[in-house]
Amino acid sequence: xxxxxxxxxxxxxxxxxxxxxxxxxxxxxxxxxxxxxxxxxxxxxxxxxxxxxxxxxxxxxxxxxxxxxxxxxxxxxxxxxxxxxxxxxxxxxxxxxxxxxxxxxxxxxxxxxxxxxxxxxxxxxxxxxxxxxxxxxxxxxxxxxxxxxxxxxxxxxxxxxxxxxxxxxxxxxxxxxxxxxxxxxxxxxxxxxxxxxxxxxxxxxxxxxxxxxxxxxxxxxxxxxxxxxxxxxxxxxxxxxxxxxxxxxxxxxxxxxxxxxxxxxxxxxxxxxxxxxxxxxxxxxxxxxxxxxxxxxxxxxxxxxxxxxxxxx
Numbered sequence: 648x649x650x651x652x653x654x655x656x657x658x659x660x661x662x663x664x665x666x667x668x669x670x671x672x673x674x675x676x677x678x679x680x681x682x683x684x685x686x687x688x689x690x691x692x693x694x695x696x697x698x699x700x701x702x703x704x705x706x707x708x709x710x711x712x713x714x715x716x717x718x719x720x721x722x723x724x725x726x727x728x729x730x731x732x733x734x735x736x737x738x739x740x741x742x743x744x745x746x747x748x749x750x751x752x753x754x755x756x757x758x759x760x761x762x763x764x765x766x767x768x769x770x771x772x773x774x775x776x777x778x779x780x781x782x783x784x785x786x787x788x789x790x791x792x793x794x795x796x797x798x799x800x801x802x803x804x805x806x807x808x809x810x811x812x813x814x815x816x817x818x819x820x821x822x823x824x825x826x827x828x829x830x831x832x833x834x835x836x837x838x839x840x841x842x843x844x845x846x847x848x849x850x851x852x853x854x855x856x857x858x859x860x861x862x863x864x865x866x867x868x869x870x871x872x873x874x875x876x877x878x879x880x881x882x883x884x885x886x887x888x889x890x891x892x893x894x895x896x897x898x899x900x901x902x903x904x905x906x907x908x909x910x911x912x913x914x915x916x917x918x919x920x921x922x923x924x925x926x927x928x929x930x931x932x933x934x935x936x937x938x939x940x941x942x943x944x945x946x947x948x949x950x951x952x953x954x955x956x957x958x959x960x
Contacts, residue, residue, distance in 0.1 A: 650724055652687040653717040655680045656695055660714055661787065664696065664703040719924070725788060726926035733928050739768035742930060745781040745790035746773065748873035750917065753893050755794070758937045766930050777845075777872075785920050791931060793920035794938070796850055800918060806950050810917040810939045814909035815850060816895055818881050818888040821904055825887060831906050833861050840868035840886035842877050850915040854889055857912045878903060891915075921951065 662668040670677040695710035696703040778798035784790035786804040868886040874894035881888040895905045
């Protein structure tokens with residue numbers, strides 16, 4: 648039995664039983680993967696995958712157990728490398744941080760600046776994506792730390808910790824008639840074209856639920872993946888924007904006015920995600936503490952050992 652064989656079967660599962668995509672992901676050949684899977688099955692004496700001709704069509708019952716154990720073995724093998732590097736290379740290495748645009752643009756710049764100053768020998772990479780992408784990257788070990796509002800707590804492979812709560816605001820061009828509607832109501836908001844986040848992003852589900860509760864359909868004129876795009880189209884007069892209050896700066900966003908909407912929409916919780924069972928290095932803890940000072944090493948270690956969201960805001 649070889650670790651590479653275990654990587655093959657886990658990647659086949661991750662790629663929806665598509666051997667070609669697994670081979671491409673692992674930079675190897677499809678026949679090579681198929682051969683190694685058969686050798687592993689012969690050694691174990693069980694079929695891991697159900698087959699129709701040469702195609703994998705499902706996972707057998709023993710295969711489910713084999714894959715679960717294989718994932719643990721690969722995770723621990725990775726932990727061995729990380730632990731060894733912690734002592735052999737000291738304060739150097741690579742840290743991959745995955746975050747949504749809003750977090751990367753508005754919440755993380757100072758954190759990244761301070762982290763780079765503290766750890767000049769650590770190569771910090773930032774990946775931006777949707778909450779679902781971020782969760783999948785962390786779960787697959789392609790990112791070390793994930794930060795988002797949606798989706799993270801829906802993955803059993805992840806330990807998630809709450810970072811902070813935030814609310815939405817409504818943005819409008821200066822002089823817009825809605826600025827006279829105080830306090831702002833959902834019924835009034837529903838009269839105007841709205842520009843807000845794509846359905847997978849930044850508290851959009853809470854926006855939808857708020858209008859559902861009053862039995863009104865919002866007039867969503869445009870959706871976008873980040874607040875900067877939303878603000879651009881609001882500036883062009885194409886509608887009112889609903890964005891994270893974190894993403895509005897009165898000086899930077901001249902020509903626009905923000906209206907507090909905390910009373911209209913449920914608050915949102917930014918979460919930090921780590922892959923369950925992962926060995927965390929000193930600089931992983933340092934970046935977490937810079938972003939969320941209340942998430943001390945002890946708090947994070949307790950969450951990782953307990954396997955859930957023991958810490959509450």
